[in-house]
Amino acid sequence: MLTRLLSGDKPRSTVLTVLLLVILVALALAPFLFPGVRSLETAARICIFIVLVASYDLLLGYTGIVSFAHTMFFGLGAYGVALSSVHMGRGWGALLTGTVAGALAAAVLALVIGLFSLRVRAIFFAMITLAVASAVAVLVSQLSGLTGGEDGLNYQIPRELTPAFRLGELFGVRVNGKVLNYYLVFGACLVLFLLLLRIVNSPFGRVLQAIRENDFRAEAIGYRVVWYRVTATCLSAAVAAIAGSLFAIWLRYVGPDTTLSFEIMLDILLMVVIGGMGTMYGAVLGATIFVLAQNYLQSLMGVASEATQGLPLIPDLLDPNRWLLWLGVLFILSVYFFPTGIVGRLRSGR
Amino acid sequence: MSAAPDHKPTFADLSLSDRIGKAAPYLLIPVLVVLGFLAIGSTSSWLTLTVSGLAMGMMIFIMASGLTLVFGLMDIINFGHGAFISVGAFVGITVLIWLGGWTGAPSLVLNVAAVLLAVVAAMCVTGALGWGFERVIVRPVYGAHLKQILVTVGGLIVIEQLIHVVWGPEEIFLNRPETLKGAITFAGAAIERYRLLAVAVGLVLFIAMRLVLRRTRIGLIVRAGVQNGEMVEALGYRLRLVFIGVFIAGSALAGLGGVMWGLYQEVITAGMGEEMMILVFIVVIIGGLGSVEGAFIGALLVGLLQNYIAFLEPKLALISNIGLMTAVLMWRPQGMMPVVKAK
Amino acid sequence: EIRIAHVYGKTGALEAYAEQSHIGLMLGLEYATGGTMEIDGEPIVVIEKDTQLKPDVGKAVLAEAYGDDDAHIAVGPVSSGVALAMLPVAEEYERLLIVEPAVADSITGANWNRYIFRTGRNSSQDAIANAVALGGDGVTVATLAQDYAFGRDGVAAFKTALEATGATLAHEEYVPTDTTDFTAAAERIFNAMGDIEGEKKLFIIWAGGGNPMSKINAMDPSRFGIEIATGGNILAALTAYKELPGMEGATYYYYEIPDNDVNDWLVTEHMERHGTPPDFFTAGGMAAGIAIVEAIKKAGTYEDTEALIEAMEGMEWDGPKGPMMFRAEDHQALQTMYHFVTEVQDGKDYGVPVLVRELGIEDMDIPINN
Amino acid sequence: MSDPILTLKGVHTDIAQYHILQGVDLEVPRGQVTMLLGRNGVGKTTTLRTIIGHWQAKSGEIAFDGAAITDIPTPARARAGIGFVPEDMGIFTDLTVEENMILAAASGPLDKARLDWIFAAFPPLKTFWRSEAGNLSGGQKQMLSIARAMAEERKLYLIDEPTKGLAPAIVSTMAGALRDLKRQGASVLLVEQNFSVAKALGDTAAVMDDGRVVWTGAMAELAASAELQERLMGLSMEAH
Amino acid sequence: MTRTLLETDGLTVRFGGHVAVDAVTCAFSAGQLTAIVGPNGAGKTTYFNLISGQIAATAGTVRLMGEDVTRTSVAERCRKGLGRAFQLTSLFPDLSVLENVRLVIQAHQRKGFGLFSMADSHVELTTRAMAVLDRVRLDTLKDQNVSELSHGNQRKLEVAMLIALDPMVYMFDEPTAGMSVDEAPVVLDLIAELKHDTDRTILLVEHKMDVIRTLADRIIVLHNGALAADGDPATVMASDVVQEAYMGRELTDV
């Protein structure tokens, strides 16, 4: 049963199993284990990024396609929900319409880009996605009447999902709409993740790996490589869009900086690589660690800086305002120490 | 030893289109200039736009030249290049501010000498930085593009932050040396003096790079080394040294680009290089990886097209570069005159 | 204890502005409490939160400030995009958010809610002040702005106010936000303005890097009799003004201009503690700090948000920029602006804005848009 | 007899976690062609790669021309006078044939006379001198790989399965070229699966099995003894 | 007469000015093993590439079982029954030996787009793959990563993948190059076995004369891209073109 749920792709390392379980439990019980606005925010973000990163890994790790447009798909989903909520008014119907429309739009756009450019070299696809993504970003900023431009959109979601909706107390924690919202995000993400896990372990997933390894031979044994690549791109885009919709539902705000920026694209890349490319579990670890670092590095540094007060230079470097410096160092070190990602490291037992 | 039996494959004549194909990229620039003239109509505007577009192209080329070596030839996606541009600008501008006496004097000789000193200082610092960068950051990830993107972005962030630590978070505004200010006007067209300097520097650099890459084996060693480093070593070359050398050269050129760009912008920020990275990548890619000529033509095309389009239809200026890239890649997926095949 | 959260982009591209803003806020609190940092015996605690210039982070840390840290009043942020994302949070937690120095009109316009006050100027105020400063009968103006909502709104506000002065707007030029080469834009403007008779001005509305002024000036607009004009800026950016002596515009602050006690105190203290004169955003931060203390004193409470809102609507107070007032309708602070002309002065390596005339609150007609 | 040009003593090599060479002892006499034979996967290629330095020997000693080279890097080994033709040919596919050859002559410009000699053995290289090496046919690539090693005078040539994919006519000119090398005083260590080539060219032979050299002796002796062949390489008469 | 499975008609390709395959017209019928010989660079591999679709013809047609496939893609031709092994080994390096073969069988059975089933639940694929590995004696290495195989074993796997594909037209490009003297017979025996199936046709590029002598029913000679000779082995081998251009002198004569 469990094997079927995991599609036969077991963690294959005790430490990894333990880590995954810890993450699962922590996320599942986050509202009760870590009460507080900040921690719930972090937990939801982890859930969403796990799915986003996993969907990117389907493309990058499994199919060997480098795309810089993943945030664009993410954004499509987010703007889908935002626009439908703005125009249809607050309601569940708006959320559903927005999500479905966003996912469809993402898949169609991916189809077009893919058919257009996946026949040629990898770098061509990478550059085209970069071009399309920046064109979309420009468009969003230009169509400010519709999209709110640089400023983004604020909108309302069903009351049941906001803190105003109170349900009483459980284990000493006030359960409100926000908690419900969290569980919506968590549940959807869990399902999406398991779905992705199944896809990569299906016959289709194996073909993707073959294509990654040697597309020339894959074609020669009868796989129509372009179709597979395009399908993978569409799937990955649709899942990213759904992740975007969840993000929009959670945040109740979308803007270019939160969904479309190149910075997020780099974050996704880093999460994939830290976690380990070509394994879905890598996405879980990568996203969790990175989001935690992003959220708590600064506070941590504040503490460290206090603690080292009096020493020369060190408190300056540990100044919370220099957290980006350490994030950069983290980028470098993680690639250094986890060349095959954390999962690769754990699996090889070293 | 016996001679092998004769073997004479059949050769037919090359078709005309094959022959034109080789020269086509060179023709693009005159074609574009003529099209620009037809579309713009006013001679003085056209002249202003063309000269300043070419000069802008030269500045872009100066910044891209280092990347042609590092990304085009060595196949390293180095986002740190952006940080080197910034560092180059900061070092160069600092030197220029020290030499306030020279830059403030209305003497071309003193002004250019000050700029030269600034350039030398910037290139030394960025070259040294490049050396450290290669040793610490890039070396473990040769051949792995994604990891290169990540570590070098890490490096980029770190260097930018260090710029903040050293020079403070404020942007630095400056004034150009006296004789490089203002414009020369003739035939109703105004051409900034500084752009003329940029044209000179760009041309010298272009010729120098072509000579070095044509006359020495370095280009060959690097290209071969990227494909099969083991074999290059088995032929007796110390590939590591060559790679480090080329990387340092690329970084130093980024420093040069930084000084030139900083002087053009007259305001420098830690993020200024990063902002140019996409454009610079586009130039190298449409030029064709590893090709100095390609990057040169690509940069000029970008410069000209940007100006023409911004004049004719400002709305489209936003996507002129991206449109150019897409068009070139549809025409030649490997870029205009690739030396190295893209993967 | 009174908990004030300063939620602003400490890290990221606008780090320099953020630092000024924080110094200003602290000085404002200090000044208004007479150095005690207490109001009626209650100590003030300032909590700092970093938005990293990201709207989603801004939202999260503001919620954290209200929810986890139980802040009574929040101040910030630097960037308009972040500010807009933060507005609903204030509403959700029913706590005050004093926006400083984000400028987007819609903060106190379309996206406003009643928990939002703004001590900073909005972009209409800037544009209108400049229109009032530049306009006049027989003057022809062209604008150069960035091609996005901020730039277009600014020009629209500028245009309306300009027409009231009798001047005409001959040409609007928009260029992409990241433009570095202004040759084409300048050519277009020259072509549009070249044949017009009379006084000709080119007004530049620009946010962020790019420095279009020097570049256009290098193309010698005086050939066509065109003068460049623009608003005020931070001290560092005034370096670029040095090449343009005689240039006119309107600004909300330059430390030598406002003539009042608060500013005198600010300049002295700032010189003493930091060795430099106070800048654009220092003044803004200080105005916010003073407003908070005044409001709490006036309301007599810091916990009852409703009482605070009531106290603040229509409240008048003195800041370093001069007298200020929260308009009751949209909670936007109205303030004095200054028409300046640039001068090159010995010992200053930047172009110094020198006061031409003060534009009082009543001189500018700032529309209410919420 | 003079001292051997190359000696391996108890060389062990690991590839990742696998222990591939398990104590190789081997001598290559000066001025001779030494055949390195054995079944697929016994470690012949690994031995050559260890000699040139592409795999680092974990223990043991490698001496070349009287000096230990165990710990020096590959380029230094090459410059000491070792030429290498790898099993996968190691062609620089993006470069032209000419550029491949220019690189092969590491110490100076290409020698005209030597080039003519190479062209005589491998005429297609002349025909396709300016073509991209990646577009050559399989056999032509093999020729280029050998030609590269011969572009300069070397003391020792390590050649891994040079005849695979070569037409018989070229095999014989190649054999001639190797004899020329020998005549010039060079030594050759040659891995070869084609037994008739081995028979025709080899002076001495070493047979490997399971990461060790299990037999050494004169090539003639091995060629003459069906029993030896059967025992060492699983060669049966009828397969041949 | 037996059925013609594959025909080429005036098949030509030019690279720039170089005519690598020059108007080759030839038919291959079921139950036959045709050896293609010729000097290096004669155009044998290029001829294969044209047939299997890796490169596009400048002129001429390729017909597979009567159907014109000149414009169809590589994958399409493969699905129609054209199987190809490569001269320069082309495998999926980071996957296991078993997975390499299993992917071929999965392609053959058109199961590639199974999105929601578990790959490992398709037991029949594994069983068949193991059977093929058994035949080439790679079964003991089934879990090895392909990149870790020695050259000889990679060559064997290359052949195994073609056999797993079970095509109507087999095309082998120097299958035994680099295989040791004791291993080559395993592969050659396999090819001999394939000949028993009289529905299929086999094309074999090979430089080893003894192999050709034992296996071929027919030999065609390519020289400078053109068809220089075609006929039964004895006649062709004796012809002048072959002797001169191809064989040179026997090694032992030198």
Ligand SMILES: Nc1ncnc2c1ncn2[C@@H]1O[C@H](COP(=O)(O)OP(=O)(O)OP(=O)(O)O)[C@@H](O)[C@H]1O
């Ligand atoms: N990169 C590698 N990683 C792991 N194992 C390897 C690697 N390369 C080779 N091996 C293993 O080392 C052993 C020896 O390989 P080697 O290539 O030296 O054999 P060989 O004698 O040259 O065989 P062949 O005649 O087939 O070329 C083989 O068992 C092979 O599987």
Ligand SMILES: Nc1ncnc2c1ncn2[C@@H]1O[C@H](COP(=O)(O)OP(=O)(O)OP(=O)(O)O)[C@@H](O)[C@H]1O
């Ligand atoms: N893509 C290509 N571009 C240019 N020339 C090519 C290309 N492919 C092959 N050639 C040329 O075509 C000729 C025929 O090559 P091919 O690979 O068919 O030879 P072959 O008969 O298989 O030889 P071998 O026995 O050496 O494998 C060669 O001279 C080669 O250089």
Ligand SMILES: [Mg+2]
């Ligand atoms: Mg071998």
Ligand SMILES: [Mg+2]
């Ligand atoms: Mg061939």
